[in-house]
Amino acid sequence: MKHSPRSIRPFIGAKDFEVSRNFYLDLGFEEVPLGPSMSYFKTDGIGFYLQNAYVKDWVDNTMLFLEVDDVDRYWNELSALDLPAKYDQVRLVPIRKLDWGRECFLHDPSGILWHIGEFTK
Numbered sequence: 859m860k861h862s863p864r865s866i867r868p869f870i871g872a873k874d875f876e877v878s879r880n881f882y883l884d885l886g887f888e889e890v891p892l893g894p895s896m897s898y899f900k901t902d903g904i905g906f907y908l909q910n911a912y913v914k915d916w917v918d919n920t921m922l923f924l925e926v927d928d929v930d931r932y933w934n935e936l937s938a939l940d941l942p943a944k945y946d947q948v949r950l951v952p953i954r955k956l957d958w959g960r961e962c963f964l965h966d967p968s969g970i971l972w973h974i975g976e977f978t979k
Contacts, residue, residue, distance in 0.1 A: 865903070865904065865905070867906055867907055868906050868907070868920075869907045869909055870906055870907070870908055870917075870920055870922070870968075870970055871909055871911045871912050871913060871916055871917045871920070871968060871970075872908055872909065872910060872911070872912060872967075872968050873912045873917065873947075873967065873968040874967065874968070875908070875909075875910035877945065877967045878908055878966065878967050878968055879897060881941070881945055881948070881966060881967050882899045882908065882966075884939060884941065884944070885936075885939070885941075886901060887899035887900060887901050887905070888900050888901060892907075894910070895909060895910035895911070896908065896909050896910065906922070912968065917969050918969055920969075920970045920971070921970070921971045921972075921973060922970065922971075922972050922973070923972075923975060924972060924973070925976070925977065926974060926975070926976055927976065928976065929959075929960050929961065929962060929974065929975060929976035930953070932962075932974055933952070933953050933962050933974075936974070937950065946967070947965065947966075947967045947968070947969060948964070948965060948966065948967055949963075949964075949965040950962065950963070950964055951963035951964075958977060958978060959975055959977040959978045960975060961973050961975030961976070962974050962975075
């Protein structure tokens with residue numbers, strides 16, 4: 859099978875759609891509303907769909923990996939946003955070194971876990 863993919867866009871849920879929308883806007887994503895209960899959030903040619911839908915088991919088991927070119931820079935910018943002070947459920951976990959590279963973690967307001975990493979070159 860031969861294809862020419864252009865993107866992969868996961869669907870994620872939101873416990874509180876408005877809170878999650880604001881959170882992702884604060885992170886620097888651009889929102890493209892697709893209706894009253896779904897938006898596409900994008901940055902630099904990548905993105906995901908945020909839905910006004912919450913199934914605890916689904917959201918609690920959702921993880922996304924965001925590859926960045928400089929995890930230290932991303933961590934510093936992320937920390938400067940002080941998102942845990944603005945959003946109750948948001949948590950940041952500092953950078954850790956692994957066999958494949960380095961990553962930090964961000965828990966969104968609904969509990970979705972973002973792995974933000976940089977592969978060893």
